[in-house]
Amino acid sequence: MTGRRAGGQAELAQFLRAMRSRLAPEDVGLPAGGRRRTPGLRRQEVAQLAAVSIDWYIRLEQGRVGTPGAAVLDALARALRLSPAELRHLHLIGRGEVPLPAHDRPLVGGSLRALLDGMPLLPAYVLDFRLDVLAHNAAAAALFGDDFGTAGADNLARALFLPTPVRAMQLDWARVARETVGNLRANLARHPDDRRLRELIAELRSASADFTTWWDDHTVRERDHGTKRVRHPAVGELTVNYDALATPGGFDQCLIAVTPADPAAERALRTLVSGHAAARASAGVRPIVA
Template sequence: MIGSMTERVPSPQAELAAFLRAKRARLQPEDVGLPRGPRRRTPGLRRQEVAQLAAVSVEWYVRLEQGRVGTPGSAVLDALAEALHLTPDEHRHLHLIARRETPVRPATRPPHTLVRDSLRQLLDGIPLFPAYLTDHRLDVLAHNPAARALFGPGFGTGATDNTARMLFLDPATRTTQLDWPRVARETVGHLRTAAAHHPDDPRLTALLTELRSHSTEFTLWWDDHTVLDRATGTKRVRHPEAGDLRLHYDILTTGPHRLFTLTPADPATDRALRHLVTTHTAALTTTHTTTVRPITAA
């Protein structure tokens, strides 16, 4: 009898996988600031939604829930704890079953807030110029149809849900940024400033780890301690339909959010951008009815 009971004790990987599945199943998209979407059959959150919230790859998280991953790092566990809205006790338990240790400082989940209606109206009220909203991590929280016309219909989702990840890890984005070294280095400086202001943010830590692991340029510039809190500038973007565009960018801070606006820097860009936006906005608006999603702001 004792032998049969021992055989049923799950492995640490299986115990961790079961714990994550249970905590994922108890949450609904609206609990974590995500749209529900049509034809939803999955009880609780989808795996890709947890991966998005924790800033980890979907493939890795799927393997984690299948018990096919080694020992996750502490920062990743902290990010998962925040994504799954774990209590302090659950957060400690997560570290115990995954790493057989307690976290140095149990993460506390920041208050749940929404993008203000006034910011949504502001974005939608700028029809001709691309505009989008981020947090200090550079996660894309909201954007207008003009931003989708410039950056593509998937902007703000998947690999393009964070502008730093876009710049360093998405080859297509890199080819469109004609001033990539300067813009990318500015982005590193921004993230270093953000890290100083938010040293205990597990999602920011996970993003920095991901960028350092996959980009030699990011690692080089991070290690030289570039610091920058940029507010305005000019950059050149190559668009497959509109051609080369010269754009001013302005970054306005409002509470925990940053509003990015892109405006023409010369008459030729003004004509090309207006034609691009007016051509694409109607179709993009039809296929993407929601431009702003609720967020958790730290």
């Protein structure tokens, strides 16, 4: 790690700690609770409000993660009630670039979030045209891991082509990954001037020979539904369906809903979701409506 990058991580960590120290639980709709040893929100509360993994957020505050995704920084900014100037500063120290203007940033509205949370047994998440994971529900975290939507798993294409748990669980990886390349090519045709999409494609071409091969053969895919097999460390192999549903708002987003393909997969999903909920409850994690 270069000295410049390490310095940036340290500054980001200090900024996040300072921002949460100024907020009281009641400022963000949380019960005040008992006496606190230090002022402000706890790390766990910030992670819950931003819908990110608690472990990942702790590592972020310790300067032990790579460059956070723009959508994750936006979620942290909302959780910490940052002003527009503070949001800009967060992106500059976290990613080295200014955030997109408010009218260009993808938003996940309250009704869409309510729809996600209202599907407690079905993993669901929202993607934009770059395949950034903008939001997900607890069932998606149960299936794909608590880091889903954060760190290296904040973008579905990156999660499939880089060494991540999401890639490791794909039993039909070659087919799913190739379809993803074709999906990105179709999306680039609709958004040819999007700098972040072109940067993602360049990153994956550099990191993956498979991505480069499939990109160069000009495969085009529109992924709106399908079936795939995954292997989860807790329940083994299961077959699931996925459907992409367009969402309103003009940001070229879609909601991906994952459903069991057979009774065995339905039982496995129920086991995962109930086990994940019990683990969070035993750790003292309460559902929070942001």
